Amino acid sequence: MTEPIATPAAGLPMEVAAEGLPTRVRIHEVGPRDGLQNEQTVVPTETKAEFIRRLAAAGLPVIEATSFVHPKWVPQLADAERLFPMLDGLDPRQLPVLVPNERGLSRALALGARRIAVFGSATESFARANLNRTVDEALAMFEPVVRRARDEKVHVRGYLSMCFGDPWEGPVPIAQVVRVCRALFDLGCDELSLGDTIGVATPGHVQHLLAALNEAGVPTSALGVHFHDTYGQALANTFAALQHGVTTIDASAGGLGGCPYAKSATGNLATEDLVWMLHGLGIETGVDLERLTATSAWLAGVLGRPSPSRTVRALSHKE
Helix, strand or coil, rough: CCCECCEEEEEEEECCCCCCCEEEEEEEEHHHHHHHCCCCCCCHHHHHHHHHHHHHHHCCEECCECCCCCCCCCCCHHHHHHHHHECCEEEHCCCECCCCCCCCHHHHHHCCCCCCEEECCCCCCHCCCCCHHCHHHHHHHHHHHHHHHHHHHEEEEEEEEECCCECHHHHHCCHHHHHHHHHHHHHCCCEEEEECCCCCCCCHHHHHHHHHHCCCCHHHHHHEEEEEEECCCCCHHHHHHHHCCCCCEEEEEHCCCCCCCCCCCCEEEEHHHHHHHCCCCCCCCCCCCCHHHHHHHHHHHCCCCCCCCCHHHHHHHCC
């Protein structure tokens, strides 16, 4: 049974703005894709569709729906062709999908997808583990995908993993990350998402990388951040990104997710925890926190375990 959700005391969190921060943030919800792909059991397609519809009803403006990768690699998302048509009625521009190559792009376009993402790596070790290619070979593979997507007037996001540390290589030089980001940007990606895949980033590191990207000609307006909370740094790193002017933040409802190719990667930043902080800062998100929390509590019940999100736990109570 799903636990009921308590409404916080009136006026909480109290809005106290901090100087120099954006007035509005776009949350890029990754739970249905990046979250569910890491589940040990396969979630029914109908449940995934209901999850996405509930997230949309809670006001999430962008919800990453699924991935058109080969089922062998991510069996939890093998139902992409069945799921996407079940989201009829939602704006396809609200529902990005991950595509690994031209074949994946063709599958996505055939179903009416209007927002896609490619997934690269800043390190050679992870590129080999995840894509079975070198970094440069992966970039070459993405080039026709991005070109065709842009020809079709489809929005393209470029994910870059291991931007702050790699489980095999250790610290990742900022210049190395900048080189690959610049290459993705030059391919024609509309936006880049900087991934802290194993959650080792700290605020100063975040700000130095963002500044280096600006110096290399990648504008802050084209950047989003994707933090994992392995060491409890995700919100602190998000605040550092906000101070730099970043207005696109990736998060996963209920803190779902990790990375199937990096065993040290724990859950994503929980969307509820992010919304609590942003609303406390007086930053607009368009998200109804109570509805979002209820959605994550419902899904936790489906999955048979408590939500990792501190906000979901704080607002949930047993009868």
